[in-house]
């Protein structure tokens with residue numbers, strides 16, 4: 077069925093990360109994992125020809141599907157013309173203002189995974205079931221002291237619990253991508269540690285992981301143009317040496333938050 081739609085419309089995929097999930101087993105597992113019900117308003121990103129869309133639509137009160145490709149949007153509008161609960165938004169997910177939704181379910185365009193994820197995490201929702209490139213998914217959940225522990229890990233951890241719920245082989249897609257995939261479950265929740273100023277914390281995390289081979293002391297000095305703190309050298313000397321002598325990749329999110337909070341305090345007191 078799914079494959080016949082691709083053939084009928086002569087869609088070969090390729091552009092815009094177009095790798096359509098055609099394996100019924102994985103489509104069903106994604107939808108099951110979202111535990112959908114009629115009170116849900118679901119956002120789908122990159123609906124393609126509607127393989128996931130059609131399965132989600134059967135369960136939920138409202139489904140808002142964003143798709144960039146005008147040709148695919150035309151197909152989606154035709155396919156879902158008789159559905160009262162499906163809205164198709166033609167546009168770039170990075171440009172559209174996100175609607176109100178409580179769940180997000182999507183087989184994402186991988187090349188913009190980071191941008192989409194950071195945008196989503198700052199938004200209010202209850203549950204995300206999202207397909208990513210496997211390596212990207214690993215980076216979302218890796219512990220400190222590993223090469224995959226990154227700005228993405230710390231930011232994800234700040235906003236949500238994240239776990240890989242299944243790996244998905246290349247053969248589940250048409251055309252098959254060159255990379256393996258994984259589905260990540262995201263459950264937003266308040267962080268278990270205090271962050272005084274969210275924007276400053278996120279800027280700090282971006283800055284210090286941009287210098288991940290440097291000790292925190294130098295990473296902060298080198299990126300103070302972004303942090304904007306007066307007397308930064310003096311201030312660094314007041315911060316715990318045990319943190320300053322480690323790299324960002326060796327510190328827990330809560331430890332990074334502690335340093336960010338201290339810096340933010342100095343910044344506001346001395347500006």
Ligand code: SAH
Nearest residue numbers: 092095096097122123124144168169183185
């Ligand atoms: N969900 C479908 C298609 C996944 S492929 C399926 O599983 O079969 C990724 C989809 O994202 C493609 O349809 C592609 O056109 C779309 N896409 C790519 N970049 C996008 C963007 N910036 N905004 C919205 N959709 C995008």
